[in-house]
Amino acid sequence: MVLTDEERKAKKNAYQQSPEYKAKAKEIRDRPENKAKWKAYQQSPEVKAKNKAYRIKQSARIKAKRDSPEEMAKRKEYDSRPEVKARIKARKQSPEYKAKQKEYQSRPEIIAKVKEYQLRPEVKAKVKATRDRPENKAKAKARSQRPEVKAKTKEYSQRPEVKARAKAKRDSPEGQVKAKEDRIKQSARIKAYHSRPDIKAKEKQRKSEPAYQKWLEEFRAEEIQNRFIMLQQYSKNLSNSDIPCCNCCGQNNHLDFLAIDHIAGRRTMDSEPELKKLGYSSKLIGRDLVDWIITNNFPKGFQVLCDNCNFSKGMKKNNNECPMKGKPH
Numbered sequence: 001m002v003l004t005d006e007e008r009k010a011k012k013n014a015y016q017q018s019p020e021y022k023a024k025a026k027e028i029r030d031r032p033e034n035k036a037k038w039k040a041y042q043q044s045p046e047v048k049a050k051n052k053a054y055r056i057k058q059s060a061r062i063k064a065k066r067d068s069p070e071e072m073a074k075r076k077e078y079d080s081r082p083e084v085k086a087r088i089k090a091r092k093q094s095p096e097y098k099a100k101q102k103e104y105q106s107r108p109e110i111i112a113k114v115k116e117y118q119l120r121p122e123v124k125a126k127v128k129a130t131r132d133r134p135e136n137k138a139k140a141k142a143r144s145q146r147p148e149v150k151a152k153t154k155e156y157s158q159r160p161e162v163k164a165r166a167k168a169k170r171d172s173p174e175g176q177v178k179a180k181e182d183r184i185k186q187s188a189r190i191k192a193y194h195s196r197p198d199i200k201a202k203e204k205q206r207k208s209e210p211a212y213q214k215w216l217e218e219f220r221a222e223e224i225q226n227r228f229i230m231l232q233q234y235s236k237n238l239s240n241s242d243i244p245c246c247n248c249c250g251q252n253n254h255l256d257f258l259a260i261d262h263i264a265g266r267r268t269m270d271s272e273p274e275l276k277k278l279g280y281s282s283k284l285i286g287r288d289l290v291d292w293i294i295t296n297n298f299p300k301g302f303q304v305l306c307d308n309c310n311f312s313k314g315m316k317k318n319n320n321e322c323p324m325k326g327k328p329h
């Protein structure tokens, strides 16, 4: 009986699938000399190159298939199924996944990559546009008002490293410029608010009420009182006088002729460690300075002078000294 080519092929195939054939083939393959031969063959440069080319082609094929529109659509459909979504979500919340994610995100090269991406102008613009959408703004605001979020924000902002970072940012040249811009914007806003007719009317009404008048009276009386306490204390300390008087010429006719003098100079005193420790700043003036002096128990560095001695001491040519110092005047 003569077999056709087809039949012969089928027969051969069937034979090669049989357990006996497979076992035999394995036995032959596993003989040490054959194993060594096979290994040598695989190590030859041509075969290695061929294998590599095959692997590259194969991975390109897989990638092309994976990225094809049909496959992508299929994947998208699959990922959007509720049960799959739930599964993905659950996996993402597992401690192992989170730990892995954290490890990955803390790798220096990944941090650098993310940063580079976030700093791209188009990405920045996109993020800002999303953030500025009214619904997102409202959402963010609502979120920031939640007690637990508020507490967390507070805790975060009080960490030493965060505080240091914020300070460095504030003190940087850009930070200073921004602060100045913010101040200007803020004062413009306040000015605009107070010049609104309805607000003006309201203010006027409030100021005409007896309660306000009473408060104002008390406020002014307190100011005069505190100023007196301060002048009296420094006169006692430096001029040995119970009556407030000028520490240079002795003038004591009227409280209104007297002033508190920064002995070393208002701004120079910004760099005095003892005063700095107490929170002194050359920005403290008027009522704020008086309050600060009393609160800090009359620190050294101030004296009482009359307006004449004080003014002439401040003249540039006089080098921070009254021209009549030590002489009767």
Ligand SMILES: [Zn+2]
Residues within 6 Å of the ligand: 246, 247, 248, 249, 250, 251, 305, 306, 307, 308, 309, 310
């Ligand atoms: Zn004087």
Ligand SMILES: [Zn+2]
Residues within 6 Å of the ligand: 248, 249, 308, 309, 322, 323, 324, 325, 329
């Ligand atoms: Zn004087």
